Amino acid sequence: MCRIAVLSFHTSPLALPGTRYSGGLNVYVRSVSRELGRRGHCLDIFTRRTDPVSPSVMELAPNVRLVQLEAGPPDADKEDLYPHLPEFVRRLLAHAQAEGRGYDLVHSHYWLSGWAGQVLKERWGIPHVIMFHTLGEVKLRFHPGEREHPHRLEAERQIALAADRIVCASRGEKEALVRLYGVPPERVEVVPCGVDTGLFRPLGRASSREALGLPGDLPIVLFVGRLEPLKGLDLLLRAHARLSVPARLVLVGGDERDEALRQRLRALARRLGSEGHVHFLPAVPHERLPLYYSAADVCAVPSRYESFGLVALESMACGTPVVASRVGGLQELVRHGETGFLVSPAQPEPFARCLERVLCDGELREALGRRARLLALGYQWPQVAERVEAIYRQVLGPRRLLAAHGGCR
Numbered sequence: 001m002c003r004i005a006v007l008s009f010h011t012s013p014l015a016l017p018g019t020r021y022s023g024g025l026n027v028y029v030r031s032v033s034r035e036l037g038r039r040g041h042c043l044d045i046f047t048r049r050t051d052p053v054s055p056s057v058m059e060l061a062p063n064v065r066l067v068q069l070e071a072g073p074p075d076a077d078k079e080d081l082y083p084h085l086p087e088f089v090r091r092l093l094a095h096a097q098a099e100g101r102g103y104d105l106v107h108s109h110y111w112l113s114g115w116a117g118q119v120l121k122e123r124w125g126i127p128h129v130i131m132f133h134t135l136g137e138v139k140l141r142f143h144p145g146e147r148e149h150p151h152r153l154e155a156e157r158q159i160a161l162a163a164d165r166i167v168c169a170s171r172g173e174k175e176a177l178v179r180l181y182g183v184p185p186e187r188v189e190v191v192p193c194g195v196d197t198g199l200f201r202p203l204g205r206a207s208s209r210e211a212l213g214l215p216g217d218l219p220i221v222l223f224v225g226r227l228e229p230l231k232g233l234d235l236l237l238r239a240h241a242r243l244s245v246p247a248r249l250v251l252v253g254g255d256e257r258d259e260a261l262r263q264r265l266r267a268l269a270r271r272l273g274s275e276g277h278v279h280f281l282p283a284v285p286h287e288r289l290p291l292y293y294s295a296a297d298v299c300a301v302p303s304r305y306e307s308f309g310l311v312a313l314e315s316m317a318c319g320t321p322v323v324a325s326r327v328g329g330l331q332e333l334v335r336h337g338e339t340g341f342l343v344s345p346a347q348p349e350p351f352a353r354c355l356e357r358v359l360c361d362g363e364l365r366e367a368l369g370r371r372a373r374l375l376a377l378g379y380q381w382p383q384v385a386e387r388v389e390a391i392y393r394q395v396l397g398p399r400r401l402l403a404a405h406g407g408c409r
Contacts, residue, residue, distance in 0.1 A: 224315075299321055
């Protein structure tokens with residue numbers, strides 16, 4: 001067993017998914033770390049402090065701690081965090097030295113953490129594993145208007161070429177790393193994300209709507225995620241307005257910081273004449289999401305880019321079919337015509353027709369949902385952790401592991 005320094009610099013695993021800078025990455029870090037802890041590994045997850053009153057160190061699960069370090073203003077935007085990386089690394093090194101802790105390996109999440117991970121690799125002489133979660137080069141190809149940090153593309157390339165292993169969630173992301181970044185294919189491992197199928201399970205449409213206070217008079221098209229242009233919400237509103245059958249569009253995500261975009265989306269719905277059937281709800285705790293998926297007739301994932309698409313997997317685990325853009329990991333996860341439908345990105349008319357197929361055909365909807373649930377059962381967090389552990393063993397080789405350190409504490 002080994003001691004792992006997990007880096008999630010820009011966002012905490014405790015952050016509410018669906019709010020700014022928080023989503024599948026947070027769920028992934030929390031879930032995989034928990035499973036690795038169950039397998040006997042010891043993990044310290046290092047993140048920057050965004051809550052000035054919470055403890056600096058707290059236990060998240062057996063063998064898993066969260067360590068919050070001062071690095072920039074608590075409410076800083078992600079785009080402004082790059083200059084604070086050296087401070088984050090200094091405080092991390094000081095924390096490890098004060099506790100007398102050594103680590104066998106560093107596992108970084110996202111390019112900002114990867115910058116810190118490379119410094120720690122060189123300082124400590126240990127392997128560096130990274131999962132980017134999104135790639136700047138790919139995002140810009142799918143959405144040229146997306147604003148990226150000026151250092152991101154070059155830093156991402158250097159990190160990708162220097163890391164001992166890269167974990168990615170889809171074959172498409174591996175192909176991009178090889179083709180666009182020049183990474184040797186043997187250093188990239190494809191490990192799809194997982195889902196807690198005990199938590200995310202079919203709960204019954206009528207009872208879920210009643211529990212949430214959602215009306216039962218119309219079908220529900222559900223969106224779950226951050227409110228940002230890359231998620232394709234404008235496409236979804238246009239597709240919803242083209243439906244030939246009345247349906248409620250329920251969008252779950254965002255918080256008060258997203259009010260400006262929310263108002264622009266409301267204005268678009270008003271121009272499209274569908275405002276009365278569009279409902280914006282703030283992000284909810286992750287454990288509440290199964291109720292929303294179960295209450296919906298179909299889950300829409302209209303993203304312009306997704307490295308994997310965890311929302312689609314969660315929806316399928318709840319037996320709710322998905323209509324998604326044919327991009328990134330979504331096209332590997334959603335089986336067209338079997339568990340849902342895939343649509344060319346930025347095409348509202350075909351997206352609307354696929355939504356209609358699910359909404360108007362109850363027998364088809366039930367069949368898609370059953371097959372979606374069966375497919376989701378093949379994506380479990382314990383299996384993800386097992387495959388990540390195998391990658392650790394590859395890069396560690398015969399190095400001394402935890403037995404030499406004398407346990408987690």
